[in-house]
Amino acid sequence: MESIKVGIAGMGVVGSGVAAILKRNQSEIARRAGRGIELAVVATRTRSKAQALTADGVVIVDDIMAVARHPDVDIVVETMGGYEPAKAFVLEAIAHGKHVVTANKALLAEHGNEIFAAAQKKGVTVAFEAAVAGGIPVIKALREGLSANRIEWVAGIINGTTNFILTQMREKGWTFADALKVAQELGYAEADPTFDVEGVDAAHKISLMSAIAFGVPVSFEAAHIEGISKLDAMDIAYAEKFGYRIKLLGITKRTPEGIELRVHPTLIPESRLIANVNGVMNAVLVKGDAVGATLYYGAGAGSEPTGSSVVADLVDITRLYAADPAHSVPPLSFQNDALAEINMLPISAVKTRYYLRLKVQDQAGVLADVTRILAEYGISVDAMMQTEVDDSTQQTHIVVMTHVCQEASIDAATAKIEALTSVSERLVKLRVEELG
């Protein structure tokens, strides 16, 4: 059978990985897919890359749209990243009846619903395993492996940059700024690290998993997002005293009231496997009603790990090539006409446990005031700790771990606590997830 022909727009880190894998493992891939998968057309302006590719018989074009429209191309791979021209390219390829594989989480988190609808109309596939957690086949697990389950929640370490920074802060006691600097030197963080450290990248990814898990449209705009740039190493150390590690988690949860979708630094019991996922590695924990908790771990970024997911999508599409589109797995697992209405919860409606730290003057009655206010709002305390008094300032830290309560209650209580004259700084509030 003739080979399937692939066109790539974007020969950066991921695109190069895809090309390398297709070349190196071509016979193994053909044995699995039932026919060859061949890189046929590439859009690149980098002369050195173009020369190497031309030597392999690949057609080089300047214009990405020439890839989207190329008559020889069966499947396009979009690895440019960003919103435009990636979106225009993907829509153009769909319009020309090409299947699409993309690693672009930002694009799908913001414009996925529109793109999936266009693809359905045209009867082509949009596959995006590489958009979430790099090389870990977690989209496939959620979409197909766990299809028997009513998914209860998904929680993931899905940004390697922040996990590296948090690991360094914990192991070496570094500040966020110092750890970020090292991450940048090692190439784990970009010059402008905002998208990663402020949690936006993780929010893109958890928004996609939320849609797949619960059968709802992609709802990135409803995500509550907090990053790690304001995290104090002190809180990592205090959390440890209570038996917890702090990780930046993307969390989505189904509750009777609606769907929670949030990214924030989170305390996790140190005995959980996911609490021990360190460095740039990623892991996603999924709770299903039948299977219980399953965990997926691996490299969340990098040229070939991400390329591994792109090529797996190419193999899936190749196996189904020319089949009736009705046989394809829908992009969000649930059939497109069977997506449910969404009721996304605001962060104030979230119910979980909280870690609170406040800096107070060491004077009689402070602790009584704090516990009285918490009780007033129905917040019960699970554990409490007071640090040694700083002799020079006569100040001390009080750390409180609460039982489960609603975020709105916590916010009302903490506003009142911050108004106490003995409280000298804004209170630190972190969320706690048992992930049991």
Place this chain on the structure above:
Amino acid sequence: MESIKVGIAGMGVVGSGVAAILKRNQSEIARRAGRGIELAVVATRTRSKAQALTADGVVIVDDIMAVARHPDVDIVVETMGGYEPAKAFVLEAIAHGKHVVTANKALLAEHGNEIFAAAQKKGVTVAFEAAVAGGIPVIKALREGLSANRIEWVAGIINGTTNFILTQMREKGWTFADALKVAQELGYAEADPTFDVEGVDAAHKISLMSAIAFGVPVSFEAAHIEGISKLDAMDIAYAEKFGYRIKLLGITKRTPEGIELRVHPTLIPESRLIANVNGVMNAVLVKGDAVGATLYYGAGAGSEPTGSSVVADLVDITRLYAADPAHSVPPLSFQNDALAEINMLPISAVKTRYYLRLKVQDQAGVLADVTRILAEYGISVDAMMQTEVDDSTQQTHIVVMTHVCQEASIDAATAKIEALTSVSERLVKLRVEELG
């Protein structure tokens, strides 16, 4: 569209889980599969089960072969276990053009090649996610999620009974016999635990993963199998002093000389995530050339976890129902006509690191004798430890961790060491895997 009709043979633990999931999550499953999946026919002789099922409109039959031949049944589920009549049932169902989902690792490890060939001839699918690691979708990950990769090795904790026993031995210092007794009391081990504790069950599972990983026929007969019944708690404690945990691993590895396939207690660095998988939980670590190491963790047994995998297979088959069989994922990932020839390595050809413990008389020259013999066979020592001398017997233990060497050399050297007059017992030999 009309529902897909399922017939189940075997309403034990797994069969009941499948029935429960299909009933409870029917609307969610239909939204994913594009049409309903309905339990239509069941073979059971248990009156109470039959009554409950009849109330749901399920047809009850006495004879399993009536399920295999039933004109209303599109897919059969085999959850009887064992070799016969399971094999006859599966072949009969295939002959009648039914797709088959089975949780039966013993059957597929021994007769998989014959069954897969029969299914291919008839153009039906044989799916078996539930046969390996219960609810963890690791067959799907290996077969589809990692299809871009040349797989280098697979190593898994794939038997919950033995992992529970090993966890108890480590945490409580219990003997194997005591830990087994507790496992039996808790229902984690069967009255006759041989298949589990002697590693046969794990060997069935790793044989299936080996075939999928490397694109070769199932080769259970070539597996080297050692269980944990002779493991001494002392060795768990000594391994810990070197920074290792002992787990019963199923391992399959591609080497330039051939494929390794083995099950045995294995020392793993305690810093590895998989070393921290405890109790009855399962985990599989897969190393691919593009993606690196990925890990899959979850419940390896139980009614609904295993049922979760059976139903996921039903959804996959339903999505492809009535499509040309050429579009299906082949049972071993590689297309059936593209399986490679096998060169399975005997255990004597395996190269790895070793843990050796010997009981010796505390007399001058013993250590010199041992190290001289090891050197003679080209075995270099990475670390060594001698325990305190037992005053009553004047005996002591010597523990040696070697660098990588070939098993044949180790066996020759240890035979010579055991012949020393100062060595009073058979030497303990365990294998060490870094899993890096």
